[in-house]
Structures are given as C-alpha cells and as structure tokens.
Amino acid sequence: GENVEQHPSTLSVQEGDSAVIKCTYSDSASNYFPWYKQELGKRPQLIIDIRSNVGEKKDQRIAVTLNKTAKHFSLHITETQPEDSAVYFCAALNTGFQKLVFGTGTRLLVSP
C-alpha cells in the first residue's frame, strides 16, 4: 500500500521567512496530493492540492510542487505570518482505491 513520509517534523521560522515542507510517496499510481492545515482540536483544512498531471500550483503565498519521477512533493509558504502556525499534513490519494494516506505531519511555528 501507499506510504507517505514527511519532513521535517517541526519547523521554526521567523515572521516573513519562507517555510518548506517535503513529502515522498511510494505508490506511483497515486494521482492526487492535497495539503492540510490543522489547528489544535480542529478538523484538517485543505489549503492547496495538486493532481498528477500538474507540476506546480500556486495560490497567493502558498505553492506546491510535484515531481512524479522522484515521487515527492513539497509545500512552500512565503512571507510567513504567526497565524500560519499549525500542523501541516501532506497526503496522497489513489482515486482508484479512494484511500487518502496522510504524512506524519509538520508542526510549523512562526515567531513574530
């Protein structure tokens, strides 16, 4: 089955800096890669996603890149703000099996 690894587990940055979180996946049939932000005690919120037919996607300060050959994808947050502090999860989905597999999570702390 699919296995998703995520690094780093914690990331501390200063406000205004960029943050990068990386994930690798094992199943070459996975074709959808969402990123979620989860605040303490809350549900995961989709912040950006990318499909396997696209190499990069950007939405304001957030961007995601996908390298299908290497089976890895990354989340880039620019101009970080304290309110970006949360736990971020990557995930991979094989739409044939409809099973979303999550990475282990990255705790991002943005200091003012």
Added chain:
Amino acid sequence: GAVVSQHPSWVICKSGTSVKIECRSLDFQATTMFWYRQFPKQSLMLMATSNEGSKATYEQGVEKDKFLINHASLTLSTLTVTSAHPEDSSFYICSENKLGSPYEQYFGPGTRLTVT
C-alpha cells in the same frame, strides 16, 4: 459553510461502555464516507470506508466488531465504539468526497473521545 457535521463534538465515557458518533452530510447525499482516527500529536489514520446500504470496508488492523459502522441513509453514517477502553481515547473524524469529485474530501469537525 460546513458540509459535514459530527455529533457529539466531545464525549467522556467509562471503560466498558459503548459510544456512538454520528457523521452527517449536510449538502448532498453521500454514498461513501470515511472514518479516521487521530491520536494526540499523530497523523490521521483511515479506519474504514462507510458505504451506504452495504458493509463498511475496514483497514488492516481495525477491529470491525469493536468499531461498528452503520451507513443506513445517504446523509448519516455512525461509528460505534463498543466496550471502549482508555486506549480508544482519540479524535475521530469523518469525511466525504466533495460532490462530483473523486479527489477532494471534506472533513467533519471531529469528535474527541475520552475513555476513563
């Protein structure tokens, strides 16, 4: 607005008792819902896929007789934790696919279960 609701948002029960968690689709009829479990400071793990009108599909290592899933209507799936033990204490979250999309999932607000 929210498209998936869960009830209760939190529950405390005694060891050995059973607890039922409801997951409702608010905006459309969902033939498939997903149940996840998240232990403190850990990731979300898929427990089972709930299919309307048929038996749920459980992930490896999840006891189907302990975690009973019923999806009797297109807008309601329930998860019953039977004979709960302290190690079942966790955050339980359901989700459903966005209407017309095999990709994006909407998550419920979650249910915090504490077993004493």
